[in-house]
Amino acid sequence: MIPLDFNVLNAGLHRTRQAQQTKGYLMHFRKHLIFTLMIALTGTAFSGCKTVSNVAEQATETTANVVLPPSQEAELGKQLSAELEREVKLHPDPAVQAYIQELGNEIVKAAGSNVPEGITFTFKVIDDPDTVNAFAMPGGYIYFYSGLLLKAENTAEIIGVMGHEVAHVTERHVAERLVKAYGLQALLNMALGQNPGQVKQIVAGMLAQGYLLKYGRSQESESDKVGLSYVLRDGTYSPQGMVTFFQKLDEGGASVPTIVSSHPDPGERAKTLRSMIAKQSNVPSNLGKERFEELYPKFRASAATTTTTTDTTTTEQ
Numbered sequence: 380m381i382p383l384d385f386n387v388l389n390a391g392l393h394r395t396r397q398a399q400q401t402k403g404y405l406m407h408f409r410k411h412l413i414f415t416l417m418i419a420l421t422g423t424a425f426s427g428c429k430t431v432s433n434v435a436e437q438a439t440e441t442t443a444n445v446v447l448p449p450s451q452e453a454e455l456g457k458q459l460s461a462e463l464e465r466e467v468k469l470h471p472d473p474a475v476q477a478y479i480q481e482l483g484n485e486i487v488k489a490a491g492s493n494v495p496e497g498i499t500f501t502f503k504v505i506d507d508p509d510t511v512n513a514f515a516m517p518g519g520y521i522y523f524y525s526g527l528l529l530k531a532e533n534t535a536e537i538i539g540v541m542g543h544e545v546a547h548v549t550e551r552h553v554a555e556r557l558v559k560a561y562g563l564q565a566l567l568n569m570a571l572g573q574n575p576g577q578v579k580q581i582v583a584g585m586l587a588q589g590y591l592l593k594y595g596r597s598q599e600s601e602s603d604k605v606g607l608s609y610v611l612r613d614g615t616y617s618p619q620g621m622v623t624f625f626q627k628l629d630e631g632g633a634s635v636p637t638i639v640s641s642h643p644d645p646g647e648r649a650k651t652l653r654s655m656i657a658k659q660s661n662v663p664s665n666l667g668k669e670r671f672e673e674l675y676p677k678f679r680a681s682a683a684t685t686t687t688t689t690d691t692t693t694t695e696q
């Protein structure tokens with residue numbers, strides 16, 4: 380009953396998005412409501428792929444679901460991210476912010492013409508050492524919680540997550556999910572600034588449940604595939620980081636974060652990524668450990684300033 384998107388894995392680095400999206404759509408939506416995003420072993424709130432974005436890619440490759448133009452998505456993203464940033468604490472260290480911005484920019488450069496016209500990416504770190512998560516808001520506003528940075532072991536792992544999140548935007552998953560959840564007209568009204576109350580409400584809901592919109596399984600597979608292609612095209616870091624990080628999350632057990640939960644077989648994801656990587660030649664081996672390790676204490680430094688921190692993220696998930 381639940382079609383797996385094996386196509387995604389074999390399709391090389393290009394898109395097979397229509398079939399996947401339509402397939403995975405319904406069941407995902409349901410699952411989203413059901414899954415909790417708490418990591419069983421640690422109690423850490425992790426919701427890897429909570430994104431809000433994704434509408435139609437372009438009219439030409441659009442499914443019925445995809446009808447929100449990138450310019451409207453960008454407008455909406457601007458409002459949602461502004462509201463989000465009123466509610467969360469951004470990481471205070473400019474070096475940490477710069478690190479994530481640089482990695483993001485590398486991925487966006489690698490994405491090249493996949494980036495919809497009208498979308499300008501921004502990358503920020505939220506100061507929350509207990510939350511192992513990253514997500515894409517509409518319009519290319521990508522956020523990493525510091526808990527995710529603390530959970531990583533090298534830059535290759537972080538850029539793997541970056542590739543995945545950026546792909547959710549470039550593949551229009553965020554836009555599509557938004558339309559599905561709120562309806563096109565409501566989104567267009569919001570984009571015009573006509574419903575600030577709903578913007579607030581959406582962000583509040585997102586922060587409460589740990590994600591804005593949950594993606595479908597096929598979208599997750601596609602973001603893995605496309606994200607990996609970005610990492611490879613960038614060519615700076617080992618693509619194995621994507622595998623090891625997702626594997627780490629998969630080991631969290633039955634109740635896992637969104638980034639993992641839409642994959643019925645957790646091991647399948649790593650396997651798929653591995654086989655994609657195996658088909659590549661001249662894969663870089665650089666894990667980017669040096670800079671990561673140099674910055675690592677700064678990821679934690681802000682944790683020390685948080686008064687109510689009970690850091691449960693130190694156990695392996």
Ligand SMILES: [Zn+2]
Nearest residue numbers: 428599602638
């Ligand atoms: Zn995802």
